[in-house]
Amino acid sequence: MPDLGPLHPEVVHFVVGLGLVGILLRLISLTGRMAWTNQAAAALMILCAGASVVAVKSGTDTHDNAERIPGARQAVMDHEDWGHYTRNVLLGVAGLEILGLIFGSSGAGRVLRFLSAGGGLVAGAFILKVADLGGDIVYEYAGGVGTRSGDPEDLDHLLVAGLFYGARVARDSGKAEEAARLTDELARRMPNDTTVKFLAIESRIRDRKDPQGALSDLAALRVPADNPRLAIRHGLLTAQALAAAGQADSAKALLKALATRFPESRGVKDALSKLR
Structure with a gap:
């Protein structure tokens, strides 16, 4: 058969x-x-x-x-x-x-x-x-991943998911160094992916406690103006980095501008409420 x-x-x-x-x-x-x-x-x-x-x-x-x-x-x-x-x-x-x-x-x-x-x-x-x-x-x-098609890219997807979830679990467990290491490996494997770039910046803020470096990375990262999802993500990370750098007023001003531009965004509303 x-x-x-x-x-x-x-x-x-x-x-x-x-x-x-x-x-x-x-x-x-x-x-x-x-x-x-x-x-x-x-x-x-x-x-x-x-x-x-x-x-x-x-x-x-x-x-x-x-x-x-x-x-x-x-x-x-x-x-x-x-x-x-x-x-x-x-x-x-x-x-x-x-x-x-x-x-x-x-x-x-x-x-x-x-x-x-x-x-x-x-x-x-x-x-x-x-x-x-x-x-x-x-x-x-993760049984069966990559075995149906035989495509090596399927195994890459498995590794990417493992790095992503591994970093998140490590961060939630207070293992900042491990979370940063896993995120760095993810960024190394997918250097041109915008979502991964955001994850690396978030790790710089939360794991490495380097808000100034994160702000520099955000300034160098250009996102399409007509893409609300990316624009909101960029703005939220910028506000998070500003707050971590001790610039709460600047972070609040940025979030208010985002709320005006994207009034339906739950993420922006939640971030604003945390700064108040």
């Missing part, structure tokens, strides 16, 4: 969507109202079971890449095991649905639909569990 690993994210979303909607429709069908929900639920649960088979295959094809990440192996194995459990339960529910269609509106068919609803509730819980474990691999271990 072909390698289905790159399709894993798409397939698992089909399992989640088809499964949860199918379970809901099956429960509604038991009320005897909206007769169309009976066959609709059966169709969705059968399709969901089929999708779960593909999801397990695609997950198996891609798990080696995630397992190579230091510390991620157990998380990947847990996700894989729960994926198998979920597939098996869904296949059982699909079997009940097929039998329910065969027996139709007879008493046996109604019993089968109740059994399917019960199995569906279990399957729904399993779907949520395996989805949560998959989210752990992505959001806690």
Whole structure:
């Protein structure tokens, strides 16, 4: 069979969507109202079971890449095991649905639909569990980044995100030197990115306690006059540097001018309130 690993994210979303909607429709069908929900639920649960088979295959094809990440192996194995459990339960529910269609509106068919609803509730819980474990691999271990396309730029994006969030966490933890070092590395990797330039200036103010240097960098940084986002960011950093340099009046005057120019900016309003 072909390698289905790159399709894993798409397939698992089909399992989640088809499964949860199918379970809901099956429960509604038991009320005897909206007769169309009976066959609709059966169709969705059968399709969901089929999708779960593909999801397990695609997950198996891609798990080696995630397992190579230091510390991620157990998380990947847990996700894989729960994926198998979920597939098996869904296949059982699909079997009940097929039998329910065969027996139709007879008493046996109604019993089968109740059994399917019960199995569906279990399957729904399993779907949520395996989805949560998959989210752990992505959001806690960055599993899969760069493996779908094979594009080195995807890995660069991962490193940039790591530097950005690492600097923020270090700053919030009182590790100013580490925050400055990570921001410097980010600036080294993306020297022409305006957002990164702003981050480097902010780090100079907050981590290095060098407001004068930040003001010099801001004076040299030109932003388009027709770009409100960049203009506000430039103005807020300038006001922050002025305040840190002991020029609170100048900072306040600048913020008032920004508030006049951009009256809807929440960031400008918040900065002004802090100086009052």
